[in-house]
Amino acid sequence: MTTVKTHPIEGQKPGTSGLRKKTRVFMQTHYLENFVQSIFDGIGGAAGKTFVLGGDGRYFNERAAQVILRMAAANGAARMIVGRDALLSTPAASHLIRLNKTDGGIIMSASHNPGGEDEDFGVKFNMPNGGPAPESVTGAMFKRTEEITEYRILEAQDVDLSTVGETALGDMTVTIVDPVEDYAALMETLFDFEAIRALFEGGFRIRFDAMCAITGPYGHEILEDRLGAPEGSVVHGTPLPDFGGMHPDPNPTWAHELMDAMKGDDAPDFGAASDGDGDRNMVVGPQVYVSPSDSLAVLAANAHLAKGYSDGLKGVARSMPTSAAVDRVAEKMGMTCYETPTGWKFFGNLMDDDRVTLCGEESFGTGSDHVREKDGLWAILMWLNILAVRKMSVAEIMADHWQTYGRNYYSRHDYEGVETQTADAMMADLRARLNDLPGQIVQGNRIAQADDYAYHDPVDGSVSEHQGIRVIFEGGARFVIRLSGTGTSGATVRLYLESLETDPALFEQDPQEALGWVIAAAEEIARIRERTGKTGPDVTT
Ligand code: G1P
Ligand code: ZN
Numbered sequence: 001m002t003t004v005k006t007h008p009i010e011g012q013k014p015g016t017s018g019l020r021k022k023t024r025v026f027m028q029t030h031y032l033e034n035f036v037q038s039i040f041d042g043i044g045g046a047a048g049k050t051f052v053l054g055g056d057g058r059y060f061n062e063r064a065a066q067v068i069l070r071m072a073a074a075n076g077a078a079r080m081i082v083g084r085d086a087l088l089s090t091p092a093a094s095h096l097i098r099l100n101k102t103d104g105g106i107i108m109s110a111s112h113n114p115g116g117e118d119e120d121f122g123v124k125f126n127m128p129n130g131g132p133a134p135e136s137v138t139g140a141m142f143k144r145t146e147e148i149t150e151y152r153i154l155e156a157q158d159v160d161l162s163t164v165g166e167t168a169l170g171d172m173t174v175t176i177v178d179p180v181e182d183y184a185a186l187m188e189t190l191f192d193f194e195a196i197r198a199l200f201e202g203g204f205r206i207r208f209d210a211m212c213a214i215t216g217p218y219g220h221e222i223l224e225d226r227l228g229a230p231e232g233s234v235v236h237g238t239p240l241p242d243f244g245g246m247h248p249d250p251n252p253t254w255a256h257e258l259m260d261a262m263k264g265d266d267a268p269d270f271g272a273a274s275d276g277d278g279d280r281n282m283v284v285g286p287q288v289y290v291s292p293s294d295s296l297a298v299l300a301a302n303a304h305l306a307k308g309y310s311d312g313l314k315g316v317a318r319s320m321p322t323s324a325a326v327d328r329v330a331e332k333m334g335m336t337c338y339e340t341p342t343g344w345k346f347f348g349n350l351m352d353d354d355r356v357t358l359c360g361e362e363s364f365g366t367g368s369d370h371v372r373e374k375d376g377l378w379a380i381l382m383w384l385n386i387l388a389v390r391k392m393s394v395a396e397i398m399a400d401h402w403q404t405y406g407r408n409y410y411s412r413h414d415y416e417g418v419e420t421q422t423a424d425a426m427m428a429d430l431r432a433r434l435n436d437l438p439g440q441i442v443q444g445n446r447i448a449q450a451d452d453y454a455y456h457d458p459v460d461g462s463v464s465e466h467q468g469i470r471v472i473f474e475g476g477a478r479f480v481i482r483l484s485g486t487g488t489s490g491a492t493v494r495l496y497l498e499s500l501e502t503d504p505a506l507f508e509q510d511p512q513e514a515l516g517w518v519i520a521a522a523e524e525i526a527r528i529r530e531r532t533g534k535t536g537p538d539v540t541t
Pocket of ligand 1: 344361483486
């Protein structure tokens with residue numbers, strides 16, 4: 001064991017989901033080591049503890065894993081449970097943490113950001129409940145990064161991570177597990193695999209795009225091998241260090257191959273995609289795209305059809321910028337719907353306290369209390385289960401849903417690569433004007449409320465401020481503006497737009513048209529285009 005002298009490195013502050021930086025930054029001397037030591041210090045040391053370790057297979061994944069293992073051993077950890085080849089999807093890691101009652105886990109991923117030597121890498125710590133560390137814990141880690149003087153590491157050869165089984169590293173046990181097995185077994189307890197198998201036997205066709213990222217092996221095993229979807233249903237199913245040059249973010253812009261296939265004459269019955277680390281999902285039917293906010297609402301309304309949820313839901317939760325479609329379901333079904341800030345870490349307390357079963361975000365994230373992360377394949381299996389039971393097409397399910405609950409038109413506009421100063425100044429100006437906005441009429445609609453969203457956690461009483469600026473109109477239409485907390489360079493301005501339609505004659509509009517006046521009102525008030533010099537958003541979902 002050696003103790004290595006180091007010095008604090010600036011900027012190691014975890015964001016919405018762990019520490020994310022350019023891969024080359026992570027590869028700099030002491031960079032990874034400082035952060036990992038700060039993780040261990042931030043949780044009160046690693047001595048005698050057991051952790052899960054795995055990542056999404058992006059460039060630097062295995063090398064980082066070897067460093068983390070040697071540091072865990074030197075810090076006195078008793079055992080590390082590692083996915084074979086250091087691979088684990090984020091939801092599978094969350095499950096292993098819970099299943100083995102460990103002291104937490106380290107996940108190596110930059111989620112949906114591209115991978116490669118010139119792209120992104122990330123490291124995140126999850127708690128013993130399987131969920132991302134809350135701000136109190138990431139704050140303690142960050143503080144350590146600012147005062148660190150040394151880290152501990154074992155001098156040793158690389159551990160062979162290619163074979164399932166047990167090996168030793170110093171005094172620490174390394175348990176290498178199949179990345180898919182326990183996760184697949186969990187899915188079998190939640191969903192009616194037989195009903196889904198019968199669906200495929202009847203000729204139902206799926207196209208699952210794993211985008212050359214971590215869910216390939218999971219898709220092959222669960223969809224093709226266990227559920228009998230024909231071979232070839234999973235496309236881009238081999239994880240690659242650079243994701244084959246794909247941007248593994250399952251939205252209509254980046255999953256355009258899937259979108260094209262679903263628009264074609266020979267479109268399969270169901271299309272789905274997942275992201276780099278497997279926690280996001282996009283769902284598409286032939287000629288019909290399901291917005292993530294709508295998907296959450298449909299799952300909430302139909303979850304009882306799946307065996308793992310047949311007793312009904314305790315409650316639901318959504319992030320603040322996510323549309324209120326799920327609120328309408330909750331209201332009708334007599335459940336509480338919680339609103340939380342952006343980021344999965346806020347859902348954990350609500351689930352641990354048995355307040356909610358299902359939760360989701362507009363950013364292609366849906367999940368339940370089976371783990372403490374969002375879960376892409378879980379959402380896809382839930383959809384398949386619902387389709388198998390209801391024997392309707394995706395388009396029919398959506399039409400039926402809107403008839404019952406109304407349609408919350410929704411869209412998110414991202415302005416990427418904005419200068420940090422420009423973005424910060426825009427937010428500051430907007431914040432300064434919030435008190436003057438209520439009562440004003442913009443684009444023919446009166447503003448009812450304008451504020452800077454703050455969350456009071458009902459379970460632990462913690463307060464999170466500045467979680468997004470919201471401008472709400474009479475009648476419930478609204479827009480929200482916040483800056484991304486997951487980027488690795490510059491700022492991304494996110495503009496979230498929503499309006500409710502209850503007239504069935506108006507359910508088939510193009511969302512950008514239905515939201516036209518909200519988009520214009522947001523520009524009039526925040527002047528994003530004018531300030532950034534862009535003529536429109538870089539990504540629209
Ligand atoms: C984004 C999404 C957010 C999600 C997070 C991690 O964060 O908006 O909903 O939880 O990625 O997947 P942001 O970049 O907006 O901070
Ligand atoms: Zn992700």
